[in-house]
Amino acid sequence: MRKGQETRNRILDVAEAAVLQKGFGGTSIEELIVETGITKSGFFYHFKDKNELAKALLNRYIENDERIYDEIFSRARDLMDDPLQSFLLGLKLLSELLADLPNGHPGCLVATVCYYERLFDREIQETNRNAVLAWRRRFGRMFREIMEVYTPREPVDVDQLADMVSSVLEGGIVLSKTLKEPNTLAEQVLMLRTFVKMLFLPAIESPLVAVRRDQIYGTAGGSDQL
Amino acid sequence: MRKGQETRNRILDVAEAAVLQKGFGGTSIEELIVETGITKSGFFYHFKDKNELAKALLNRYIENDERIYDEIFSRARDLMDDPLQSFLLGLKLLSELLADLPNGHPGCLVATVCYYERLFDREIQETNRNAVLAWRRRFGRMFREIMEVYTPREPVDVDQLADMVSSVLEGGIVLSKTLKEPNTLAEQVLMLRTFVKMLFLPAIESPLVAVRRDQIYGTAGGSDQL
DNA sequence: TGAAAACTGTACCGTGGGTACAGGAGGGGC
DNA sequence: GCCCCTCCTGTACCCACGGTACAGTTTTCA
Known part of the structure; x- marks a missing residue:
């Protein structure tokens, strides 16, 4: 049982890298089994078809993605009240994490699935949709x-603002890769x-404003601390 | 000569829609010729292989994309000095154009190629890269x-700011589709x-602005003009 | 030690990308 | 009226890949 999970994960590791580089359609089962070091029968023992591989791949990716965001933003929450x-601070930590990726961001599976949608069943499309909705939430x-x-400073819809984070990440990945x-x-x-800073931290300067708001948020020094 | 171009364009139309939905790997030449109403030989008369189809598809897409931006922003330029x-205004016009697309944005070929890169030759990857650089310029x-x-209001790098436009568009497409x-x-x-508005149109209202640059950040009340 | 889990090996099928030609319809220029 | 060129059709074939079927083997662990 443990051995099986291990092999399964190895397949998923190899598959994830390949799919992010070549898409699902461009990734052959043949190359996966060669690189994983198993046989075709072995592969189909773990996944009954490519669609099931995609499902497992996507679920694992989303889980991992959520875990990373949990970690980063809860760490930021601990440091700042x-x-x-x-x-x-969370965004800063995130940008540092992204900058430290040795070969750049490998790509987002959600986007891969998005650009391949019609070949997957409803379940995968729903999973993908829910992942984006989870980001929004x-x-x-x-x-x-x-x-x-x-x-x-400007009237904004919270959901749209939340989506902006996802947009910039997804778009940034495409730009970075291309x-x-x-x-x-x-x-x-x-x-x-x-x-975000500009939206919520009014430029001011004018102490008149802050006083009336029964809160004064002060920051010292140059404008680029966390 | 005219007839040939016509058929070629019909193939490209069908191929573009298919590729944006299913990716290159997921689009079969078979389905293209069925929907276009030609034979396999006819297809290979126009494109010597799938890679050449991709090349033509991408070039046409990029040209069209540039044309649309040219139109929108030059119209905006005419209306505003x-x-x-x-x-x-250009962004507003763009958003209206996007909102009016009957079935939503069909997807961006640049992103499709980006998530399929390894299966294309250097030329296509370079074309794609140049398209993104053209947006940046x-x-x-x-x-x-x-x-x-x-x-x-905040120090920003112009190129990074320009990239932000592309990011939000690419990311927005992924979100919208998913x-x-x-x-x-x-x-x-x-x-x-x-x-962009917030970045360049200073908040306003306090003539005192910038009285003290070693600042006190406060939160202001309702402030929603342009 | 024995049953279940985790595979291997072999053989086979359909589909799709791609090649190789041979030939035919239609139009324009001479 | 003929010829040539463009724009295809038709046929036949090859290989890679996804997938199925199933029999047999090794490994793991209770």
Whole structure:
């Protein structure tokens, strides 16, 4: 039982890398079994067909993705008490993590599935949709918390704001991969951070404003701390 | 000569729709010739292999894409004299155009190629890279013009800012397609517009602005003008 | 030690990408 | 009226890949 899981995971590891580079249609089962070091029969013992492989791949990817966001933003939450500062720190940590990926971000499976949709069954499409909705809820929750304390400079819909985080990440990955510039993704995340900062931290300067708001958030020194 | 081009374009039309839904690997030549109403030999008369089809598809897509941006932003330029107002109008027009697409945005071929890269030759990858660089130059040019008149509230790199436009578009497409919510893409573009607006149109209202640069950040009340 | 789990090996099928030609319809230029 | 060129059709064939079927073998662990 343990051995089986191990092999299964090895297949998934190899498959994930291949699929992110070549898409599902471009990845052959043949190459997966060669690289994993098993036989075709062995492969079909673990996954009854390619669709089932995709399902397992996507679920594992989403779980891992969620875990990373959990870690980063809960760490940021521990370090900063203020929800906005905590979120801004989270974005900074995220951008650092992305910048440290040795070969750049390998790609997002959600996007891969999105551009392959019609060949998968409803279940996978629903899983993918739910993953994006989970991002919306995650970041939406954070922005709602922020909005309990801060008033945005411009009127914004919380869900749309939350989606902006996902958009910039997905788009940043595409740009980074296409340009073969690993940094681009990290830079885009920092750009998003600038957006959020500007949206909630009014430029001011004017102490008149802050006083009336029964909260004064002060930051010292240059404008680019976490 | 005219007849040939016509057939070729029909193949490309069918292929583009199919590829955006199922990826290159998921699109069979068989289905293309059935839907186009030609024979296999006919297909290979126009394209010597799938790679050449991809090349033609990508080039046509990019050309069309550029044409659309040219139209939108030059129209905006005609209507507004100020570079910032013109750009903001352009984003508005773009979001309206995207919102009016009957079945939502069909997907971006640049992203499709990006997630399929390894199976194409260097030429296609370079074409794709150049398309993204062209976006960077296009929007970068616009932001540089804006910056001759306006000073951004936060220090930003022009190229990174330009890339933000591409990121939000690419990411918005992925979200929109995955969620099956056509509006999401248009909303994301408007969100980006909000970002640009905030970045260049200083908050306003306090003539005291910048009194003290070693600042006190407060939160202001309702502040939702352009 | 024995049953279940985790495979291997072999053989076979259909589909799809691709090649190789041979030939035919239709139009334009001479 | 003929010829040539473009734009195809038809046929036949090859290999890679996804997938099935199933019999047999090794490994694991209770």
